[in-house]
Amino acid sequence: MRPPVHLTADACIKCTVCTTACPVTPHETGFAGPKFAGPELWRILDEGGAGDPDLEARLDGCLNCQLCQHACPHGVPVAHLIAWNRDRLKRTPPVLRDRLLGRPDRLGRMLAPARPLVGRVWGHPRARRAAARVMGLSPDRPLPLPVKPDLRAWFRAHRVERVLPVRSEPVTLYVDCQSGAFDPGPAVAAVRLLERLGYDVALSPPRPGCCGAAWVSAGRPSRAVALAQAGVGALAPAIASGGPILSLNSTCGPTVGLEWHRLLGIEGAAVLAERVMDLMTFLARRVTPQELRAVVPDRSGQRIAYHATCRMQGQGGGMAPEVLSAVGGTVVRLGIACCGMAGAYGNKAEHVATSLAVAQDAARRLARARAEGIRTVATDSGTCGWQLQLVSGLPTVHPVEALMAETSWGADPAPRA
Amino acid sequence: MVKLDSVVVGGGLAGLVAAIRVAERGRRVCLVAEGQGMLPLFAGPLAVWGAGTGIDAMAAALSPGHPYRVLGAAALRAALAFFRDLTRRAGLPYVGDAEANGWVPTPLGRRYPCRLLPERMAPPQGPAVLVQLPGFLDGVARRVRAALTGAEPVVELEADRGSQVGTGWDSDRWARFLDTAPGARWILERLGDRLPPGDTLLLPAVLGVEGHEALGRALEAASGRQVREWMGWPPSPPGARLRRALVGEAARLGVDLRWGVRATLSGGPHGIEGVTVVPKPAEGTRGVELRAETVVLATGGLPGGGLVVERDGSLLDRTLGRGLAGAGSRLRLFGETPFAAAPAFAAGYPIDGRARPVDASGRPLYPNLFAAGRAVGGYDGDREASGGGVALVTAFVAGGEA
Ligand SMILES: Cc1cc2nc3c(=O)[nH]c(=O)nc-3n(C[C@H](O)[C@H](O)[C@H](O)COP(=O)(O)OP(=O)(O)OC[C@H]3O[C@@H](n4cnc5c(N)ncnc54)[C@H](O)[C@@H]3O)c2cc1C
Ligand code: SF4
Ligand code: SF4
Numbered sequence: 001m002r003p004p005v006h007l008t009a010d011a012c013i014k015c016t017v018c019t020t021a022c023p024v025t026p027h028e029t030g031f032a033g034p035k036f037a038g039p040e041l042w043r044i045l046d047e048g049g050a051g052d053p054d055l056e057a058r059l060d061g062c063l064n065c066q067l068c069q070h071a072c073p074h075g076v077p078v079a080h081l082i083a084w085n086r087d088r089l090k091r092t093p094p095v096l097r098d099r100l101l102g103r104p105d106r107l108g109r110m111l112a113p114a115r116p117l118v119g120r121v122w123g124h125p126r127a128r129r130a131a132a133r134v135m136g137l138s139p140d141r142p143l144p145l146p147v148k149p150d151l152r153a154w155f156r157a158h159r160v161e162r163v164l165p166v167r168s169e170p171v172t173l174y175v176d177c178q179s180g181a182f183d184p185g186p187a188v189a190a191v192r193l194l195e196r197l198g199y200d201v202a203l204s205p206p207r208p209g210c211c212g213a214a215w216v217s218a219g220r221p222s223r224a225v226a227l228a229q230a231g232v233g234a235l236a237p238a239i240a241s242g243g244p245i246l247s248l249n250s251t252c253g254p255t256v257g258l259e260w261h262r263l264l265g266i267e268g269a270a271v272l273a274e275r276v277m278d279l280m281t282f283l284a285r286r287v288t289p290q291e292l293r294a295v296v297p298d299r300s301g302q303r304i305a306y307h308a309t310c311r312m313q314g315q316g317g318g319m320a321p322e323v324l325s326a327v328g329g330t331v332v333r334l335g336i337a338c339c340g341m342a343g344a345y346g347n348k349a350e351h352v353a354t355s356l357a358v359a360q361d362a363a364r365r366l367a368r369a370r371a372e373g374i375r376t377v378a379t380d381s382g383t384c385g386w387q388l389q390l391v392s393g394l395p396t397v398h399p400v401e402a403l404m405a406e407t408s409w410g411a412d413p414a415p416r417a
Numbered sequence: 418m419v420k421l422d423s424v425v426v427g428g429g430l431a432g433l434v435a436a437i438r439v440a441e442r443g444r445r446v447c448l449v450a451e452g453q454g455m456l457p458l459f460a461g462p463l464a465v466w467g468a469g470t471g472i473d474a475m476a477a478a479l480s481p482g483h484p485y486r487v488l489g490a491a492a493l494r495a496a497l498a499f500f501r502d503l504t505r506r507a508g509l510p511y512v513g514d515a516e517a518n519g520w521v522p523t524p525l526g527r528r529y530p531c532r533l534l535p536e537r538m539a540p541p542q543g544p545a546v547l548v549q550l551p552g553f554l555d556g557v558a559r560r561v562r563a564a565l566t567g568a569e570p571v572v573e574l575e576a577d578r579g580s581q582v583g584t585g586w587d588s589d590r591w592a593r594f595l596d597t598a599p600g601a602r603w604i605l606e607r608l609g610d611r612l613p614p615g616d617t618l619l620l621p622a623v624l625g626v627e628g629h630e631a632l633g634r635a636l637e638a639a640s641g642r643q644v645r646e647w648m649g650w651p652p653s654p655p656g657a658r659l660r661r662a663l664v665g666e667a668a669r670l671g672v673d674l675r676w677g678v679r680a681t682l683s684g685g686p687h688g689i690e691g692v693t694v695v696p697k698p699a700e701g702t703r704g705v706e707l708r709a710e711t712v713v714l715a716t717g718g719l720p721g722g723g724l725v726v727e728r729d730g731s732l733l734d735r736t737l738g739r740g741l742a743g744a745g746s747r748l749r750l751f752g753e754t755p756f757a758a759a760p761a762f763a764a765g766y767p768i769d770g771r772a773r774p775v776d777a778s779g780r781p782l783y784p785n786l787f788a789a790g791r792a793v794g795g796y797d798g799d800r801e802a803s804g805g806g807v808a809l810v811t812a813f814v815a816g817g818e819a
Binding site: 013015016017025026027029070071073074254258285333357361 | 452596676679
């Protein structure tokens with residue numbers, strides 16, 4: 001299929017700023033780097049060039065972190081061009097492993113009943129190595145496994161708890177595959193928080209699905225198109241409600257809000273840009289600090305570290321620090337560019353070395369934070385959370401889980417007067 | 418809607434310095450930037466005036482609209498002193514004489530004139546030994562010697578057999594390798610002992626970005642010599658270091674830094690009334706409204722993305738939605754011959770003595786709008802070798818007013 005026409009390499013002046021921001025370039029000798037992999041290759045392919053046969057492999061290390069795109073002073077959609085360039089270079093359909101990882105929602109549903117068995121295999125070193133070899137996964141990495149309960153089942157059964165008066169504005173919580181199939185924790189915390197604040201919350205899409213981000217990251221946006229088309233249909237009631245659609249994940253949010261339209265060219269998706277909003281941004285804009293303080297524990301004298309994921313940095317850096325400090329806490333911004341996890345990338349055998357090399361920066365900063373007494377880390381993506389936890393040993397939560405947690409984040413050694 | 422004292426649009430040298438200055442005055446300031454600006458390409462030395470004359474003599478000889486002339490010699494001196502303090506606090510001290518040019522060796526073996534330069538790039542003291550990295554794309558040590566005595570010994574480092582280290586690497590790639598633990602080990606092992614005699618080790622400017630202070634010190638300890646760097650081509654680690662230092666300092670002072678967002682300004686009879694920011698890939702959507710008493714436009718002219726060239730060769734400021742006087746045609750805009758002066762790169766707003774953009778009659782466009790860096794016109798940073806100095810003094814004045 002043909003990529004949407006608004007993607008253009010024409011604004012590129014070849015200044016190389018994008019390449020200086022790429023976290024993969026320093027660690028992978030063969031990696032083409034964003035300037036070549038994006039605008040330059042776009043022009044070559046547009047003019048009918050084919051590139052050499054091993055070109056696809058030279059683009060395969062891309063994390064889709066989009067830091068190149070954020071860095072470009074000229075608004076070139078570098079990462080979007082790279083995603084489509086990779087797609088255009090692919091000659092073979094995806095292998096079984098990639099077909100599974102391309103649909104994390106399905107994978108979660110498949111794994112849920114088999115959880116004890118999979119857990120047992122992965123817990124056994126020899127069996128794990130054998131299984132990892134067959135699957136093309138890294139044997140050294142913990143396998144993400146679905147956590148109970150199922151979010152939608154919980155939601156149907158839960159009791160609404162109000163603290164503030166009911167508000168008329170309806171809100172929809174976008175259920176990404178992480179919340180729907182792997183870890184309902186952040187979504188449960190978000191529903192409880194919003195209901196205490198007086199909102200009527202709906203979950204959408206009503207049935208499990210995937211926004212397509214996994215296929216985009218794997219360099220196959222063409223496979224994300226059908227998912228996005230189905231997604232627009234599934235979100236129709238949320239769109240019709242007129243209220244905001246709140247996202248808990250810094251990749252899924254802009255995938256639905258911006259990329260269905262801009263990257264995938266999906267009809268009817270343009271309206272989502274106005275409607276999809278990160279939960280923390282929503283709280284910072286629409287809820288006063290007084291209202292927040294009325295519904296969540298006071299955090300005075302507590303301290304938490306925050307990692308704005310690579311994708312959150314591209315949306316202006318996220319509002320989590322404002323929200324977390326509005327309830328009295330001290331927020332330390334970690335300043336990590338990219339953790340290197342990139343969804344399933346970090347689990348793939350051929351990418352695990354790069355993933356961990358990119359994570360060195362995170363490991364250094366987290367070690368420093370830990371030495372300074374940090375005990376809890378907040379970040380806006382579950383998979384990034386796994387990576388941060390792996391390299392630091394510190395518990396990692398979504399900012400909304402941090403807000404709602406019963407327990408302390410850890411003491412602030414220097415409480416402000 | 419978010420209320421602030423001041424909003425700085427642009428995150429290059431000018432925007433960062435202006436925001437730091439506003440924050441130092443105790444004001445609540447938010448910096449919004451679409452991209453990183455030109456700092457990743459900035460070679461490191463701060464060029465103030467290529468011709469080398471003292472500040473008073475230079476300012477007196479300039480045409481009336483030149484920003485140095487408009488803002489005055491005292492402001493430039495204060496700005497340079499401010500920059501020295503700022504960079505020292507941020508762990509990247511700039512040294513040199515505000516009144517006369519020093520120099521730094523270029524890859525072509527020339528001496529690049531500049532007023533302030535990072536300590537690591539200050540001219541070597543005593544006999545130097547040059548270092549050639551394997552497969553280095555951005556210069557040949559033998560050539561650099563021409564800027565010195567020409568007789569300096571060159572140490573050729575080699576990669577281990579079968580290793581990919583260095584193959585086709587530019588400065589940026591080297592610096593990021595040397596920032597890693599294996600990279601630091603690689604260079605420290607090779608430059609420990611067994612070096613020809615000399616007081617200074619001179620390398621290309623690749624000694625890390627994140628870890629440049631520690632690595633430089635470790636190399637001095639391991640080699641028992643002073644360690645210096647020569648200037649490179651873009652993309653340039655010293656620019657990345659400066660960016661890192663300024664971003665760190667801005668964050669420390671509480672500047673609310675927002676990357677990846679594009680701003681548009683809306684003006685009314687009383688001045689700029691609002692700043693709308695949208696995430697970059699969502700161009701055309703509604704975005705967030707910021708309200709501030711003052712706004713600094715530090716959007717970087719043509720190279721920084723603040724100005725774009727329209728089909729007919731006219732220039733458009735996307736942030737204010739205003740056309741700028743162009744050159745009539747694209748050809749003339751970019752110079753009719755390769756090395757002719759190109760009006761495109763000197764294009765920007767004329768300013769008044771408070772760094773406010775003014776119209777043709779000299780009246781401020783808006784009473785609360787200030788401009789800094791390449792967004793300001795009336796100078797040719799490349800030909801005059803004044804880009805860094807103008808960015809600095811305009812940011813210093815704008816940040817003092819906004
Ligand atoms: C390649 C190169 C190397 C140079 N090297 C040196 C050197 O070694 N020494 C020296 O003294 N001078 C050097 N200069 C000259 C001088 O330093 C630059 O002119 C100066 O850095 C410009 O800074 P600036 O902040 O004005 O612009 P820029 O660095 O270009 O920054 C512009 C900023 O504005 C943002 N922006 C633009 N429009 C919008 C919008 N609507 N909304 C949000 N953000 C927006 C951009 O994304 C960017 O963050 C160099 C210039 C270039 C081009
Ligand atoms: S894509 Fe942007 S940052 Fe990269 S070379 Fe082109 S203009 Fe420069
Ligand atoms: S998306 Fe990230 S990993 Fe891929 S080229 Fe851009 S900066 Fe590099």
